[in-house]
Amino acid sequence: MPRGGKKGHKGRGKQFSNPEEIDRQMRLQREKEESGGAEKESSESEEESSSEDESESRKRSGVEGLIEIENPNRVSQKSKKVTEVDVSTPKELSRREREEIEKQKSAERYRKLHLEGKTEQARADLARLAIIKKQREEAARKRAEEAQAKR
Secondary structure, eight states: OOOTTOOSGGGOOOOOOOHHHHHHHHHHHHHHHHHTTTTHHHHHHHHHHHHHHHHHHHHHSGGGGTOOOOOTTOOOOOOOOTTTOOSSSOOOOOHHHHHHHHHHHHHHHHHHHHHHTOSHHHHHHHHHHHHHHHHHHHHHHHHHHHHHHHO
16 A cells, blocks of 8 residues: 655656657657658658757766766677678678688588599598409309309
């Protein structure tokens, strides 16, 4: 049960939104939905001007207005326009991407050498294959001799 003497959270006064501001935001929302991307830029500029006003009022309150702090670790994402993006410049690959490409190239080189019979494993395989061919030829010759002997 609320007491009569209680106010808002931690002594703060209640803040109510301005009805004109609500109407303006609703209008912008409807325009954005109706027009899609055509008027997106103009509505964004209006929103930026209103957000700048809000940020100025926020900076004035408390210690933020007195001390300007810039975090060197914080990187603000700056969006680029399609016209500004240069496709002709080569893209920097990450370490993992470079290693993956290197790995694929070396595997392809090994396969190529293996098919040519220049790797140790390919030589061993070819030697094994030659031995098996000789054994099969001898077995076929013996079978042929036995078949002639039975006749």
